[in-house]
């Protein structure tokens with residue numbers, strides 16, 4: 001199995017992490033030395049909205065995982081199987097007994113690179129190349145037909161969620177705000193979006209290089225033109241930046257973990273965020289656009305959020321929905337709701 005080798009420094013949350021569609025095409029190395037301790041819960045554990053509580057999509061999305069010590073004895077009240085059993089059922093390979101901290105040092109000094117997990121005795125060649133950056137994963141992670149969440153018969157306003165590989169927690173947080181959610185395919189046009197009469201648009205997280213999401217970028221530029229209240233999350237942040245005329249670039253080894261500190265330039269408060277991204281918005285390229293920096297990463301000063309200078313459009317590079325990770329940034333969803341409400345008032 002080939003993939004881009006990336007590392008994540010989180011200590012918990014492997015079921016949420018491994019089912020995050022943004023990991024499509026990647027082999028994930030966990031730096032925390034012992035993985036699998038609390039096993040894997042059942043997919044049948046649903047929240048009040050009918051969404052799986054402990055998973056971010058319906059399957060494992062990583063191409064494979066690399067761990068130091070794989071716990072084969074798991075203990076937790078939600079545990080129904082071991083991590084190893086779950087991976088076997090889903091036919092996802094993994095490798096254990098690797099010094100993952102040493103491997104991480106290599107990735108940090110060299111930058112992310114492609115790799116392959118090969119079974120003993122397999123005829124698979126190490127020579128065929130895998131080029132993560134040129135893969136468009138959208139058809140694999142998005143949906144082909146619209147899906148509706150919430151109660152069709154209530155009068156709650158609708159948010160269109162453009163699914164570029166969404167995590168369930170994004171849907172959950174929009175429902176918690178009191179909205180109904182229409183989830184649409186990644187290549188939906190502006191007219192398809194408007195046909196649902198939404199009060200706002202959310203562009204989700206997702207895998208791969210944002211510049212390959214041409215269709216979504218075109219739609220996002222129309223959303224900006226029409227001043228529709230919009231929230232971009234991770235890939236959605238990059239797509240909005242590109243649609244607004246800014247540039248994105250690949251980071252040397254990305255940000256993947258649950259304790260990444262970011263500065264909110266509005267409140268001057270530093271927050272601990274959950275992150276999973278390998279690309280970023282180029283800070284200087286924002287200068288000639290209608291967007292400005294909203295959040296900055298404390299470690300390397302990279303852009304972690306942007307907002308439109310005059311329109312109700314905001315976006316974050318980190319994950320306000322966390323899952324896994326701290327809830328410090330849930331206020332980003334509240335901020336989006338405020339923008340929606342303000343715009344509704346102006347229109348009515």
Ligand SMILES: NC(=O)CC[C@H](N)C(=O)O
Pocket residue numbers: 022204205206207208209210233234235236276277278279280
């Ligand atoms: N989690 C995401 O949405 C990731 C966005 C993009 N694929 C990146 O790696 O930067």
